[in-house]
Amino acid sequence: MMREHYRQQTEGLHGAAWRELGSELLPWLRRLGRRRQRLLVGAMLLALTLGAAIGLLALSGWFITATAMTGTLLAAGVVARLDIYVPGGGIRFFAVTRTVSRYFERLYNHDTVLRLLADLRGGMFRVLAGLDAQVLSRRRASEWLNRLTADIDTLDSLYLRLLAPPAVALLAILVVTVLLGSFAPLTGGVVGLALLVLWVWLVVGQAWLGMDASRRRVATLDRLRGHLIEHLMGLGELRAYGSLSSHRQAILGEEDTLYRDQRYLGRVSALGNTLVGLGVGLAMLLALWLAALAYRGENLSGPLMVMMPLAVLALNEAFAALPVAFTQLGATRAAARRLNALERSSSAIIEADTPRAMNDDGIEWRLEAVSLHYPEALTPALDRVSMSLAPQERLALLGASGAGKSSVAMLLTRLLDPDQGRVTLHGVDLRELSLEAVRSRIGYLTQGTELFHDSIAANLRLACPHADDAELWRVLEMVELADWVEQLPRQLDTPVGEGGRQLSGGQARRLGLARILLHDAPIVILDEPFTGLDRSLARRISRRLDTWLSGKTVLFLLHQLDEERDASLGIQRALTLIQGRLEP
Incomplete structure (x- = not known):
């Protein structure tokens, strides 16, 4: 009974946390939606690059294995034939496509992110410019500067690291699962499930481990910038009153907190990167083992048996960017929360709907x-x-x-x-x-x-x-x-x-x-x-x-x-x- 109650309570807390996260990021997702077409094109370029990488590695493995087996058969006096032009052309096509699409994907997506940052910064500046002196006085100038610069810069990860890469990785899992399943349904199903579990951990688990530390890191950076600006601007006064050392110690204390969180986040990111290598490697071995069983049962050819684990190995590229991005999700969330609060700020100075005319005969x-x-x-x-x-x-x-x-x-x-x-x-x-x-x-x-x-x-x-x-x-x-x-x-x-x-x-x-x-x-x-x-x-x-x-x-x-x-x-x-x- 108590276990069931605890489970329900925990699920409720987790559900509330995810709903809160969604409400914090939703305004910024809507802003991204204004450039929906550019974002879609960028995601398609990312998917094309990844698809070409999978095709290149899988087809190369198939072609090398098929060539070796054909040569062995010919050496044994068996009549065998292999068309090398079609797969050779396919390999060149995937290689060129991967190179070209990678170049244009980086160029196009970074241009898109810069446009988005310009939109966000312009919108936030309009909000700041409309605030009255009382609202502005509640925070230091360095904090307002951080809203316009550091917080908005943090949000550039929303599309380029937190939306497009996991979506494309999920699509790549589906493609590899269908590819393997079309030749060996059991292999495709089991490997696809293993890859999906890995994807869920890289997205949800890494975010859970790094949420508090990355959110705290943003707040510490905010305070540290403010203290450093005050320190530099008041350097003469601090020296004159003999307070330079104590003020410096306060800054060093903030630095220690920052470094402690950064070291923790580095370890969490390293864990995620390790899991990517380990998880994809184990999925590749699982694919090889199941494909070998199918090959032994004469349900699969030798080249296809080699192609399957190599197709799984190509997913390293899809998963590589996920650990660091989702470990830092708390930073993006903290920035979004603070910018949401800024956007909800309103000036008490409200323009009259129908202003009365000014009398220029004299000013009283x-x-x-x-x-x-x-x-x-x-x-x-x-x-x-x-x-x-x-x-x-x-x-x-x-x-x-x-x-x-x-x-x-x-x-x-x-x-x-x-x-x-x-x-x-x-x-x-x-x-x-x-x-x-x-x-x-x-x-x-x-x-x-x-x-x-x-x-x-x-x-x-x-x-x-x-x-x-x-x-x-x-x-x-x-x-x-x-x-x-x-x-x-x-x-x-x-x-x-x-x-x-x-x-x-x-x-x-x-x-x-x-x-x-x-x-x-x-x-x-x-x-x-x-x-x-x-x-x-x-x-x-x-x-x-x-x-x-x-x-x-x-x-x-x-x-x-x-x-x-x-x-x-x-x-x-x-x-x-x-x-x-x-x-x-």
Whole structure:
């Protein structure tokens, strides 16, 4: 009774596990189905290659044996005849077919996989690009990068290793079984059953043995990449505070976990490869023994007796790729699970179905009892904040780091939506307006200057793609970068490096400010525009800004007012945020 209960429970767990696996991989199988024709052609090329290999080895064995027996008969004085042209032509046909089909199969299938990866990566990038700041903040940048690169690369095994090879191997078993069964039904049936058992173990057994370790390996790699990026980016700070050794030890601990799982997976893969050689070898001996019995009973000719085990031996090629692929099934499953979670992620920023028209007569912003709380944050970023910004007004929002100034800016640009309250433009909730209409009217200099690994001109033209060189030089002159750029060998075509690392902090800040000037939007948000600039340079740029800001609605986000530096900015009013609340 207890044994029966245990059996039912185990079967239920196994059934649930396979159903879960199917649900995790099903969305990606549907994506593969969009290129069904290419996948089918690729599988046919794979089957043709394997079929040619079986035909080549089987026919060669038959031909060599038939030639030897005919020669023996002739030497014994027996009249015998053998047509060498048909089998000889068949051998050449299979040899050429195998070579040509192998070449085109590799070329075609790898091209297909690259197309599939491009589809998957493009789709995931669209999902990421649609997420709001709150969702993106839940994970580190390295984790999002891993979703786009490592996880999607892991899924390339889905077709090329996990779908086509086992399907073609199963077809090859059927072909060999029918081939042997057509001459000796017992031999075909017994050998086919043995090969099927081997196939089931290579597909199911290897996956079962390697599932947990391969899934854990992916998670460890994800953490290790993140720690390595942090280690390299914070190398100076780690050395300065004497924490380099402890941080390195944490990385070495992750490496040990990774190597332990890799060694285990290597042993499991080696077991599978051993079973392939052993299983196919034993099946070949079984075929030879049964064929020899049929030969002794005069139910089979000598050449056919030799052909049968050689046809089985050719299945080594069909089974060779299965152990490693299915040992790593857990990695593919983990990648699919994490990408499924990413695809289910949705931005809280939802475009209005029928957006209301924007009023361009003037910009009047209001925050009405707005509260905002970031996920997992200990305290709210904003707590029932109410404020207004009149058309063409210049308002300074003051506060220490973490007071909530940047959160106000992200609400006004609708990079975030409030948890409570609302943000309005001329009395209309921002959620009722078009995102593109709102954001196209705003020039936002963020706290961190985002520069791309491209030229100075390309980074400026992010704000105005059709701007000519004269316009670029004009805005560079306003931020006093024109003389410096003129001295560079490539001038506007000079690359700024990844994240602008070829520039100093002040140069990067001014380049970001020049991009805002080029955008020339009616609403401007400047978050600490003079960070990294000396006082005299900041005063000169602020005087130019005063002229350019004429007629615009402006919000300055500052730690504090500097009368000497900010006097020329024409700030009309100042509010102070303290820990997410406006100072009364």
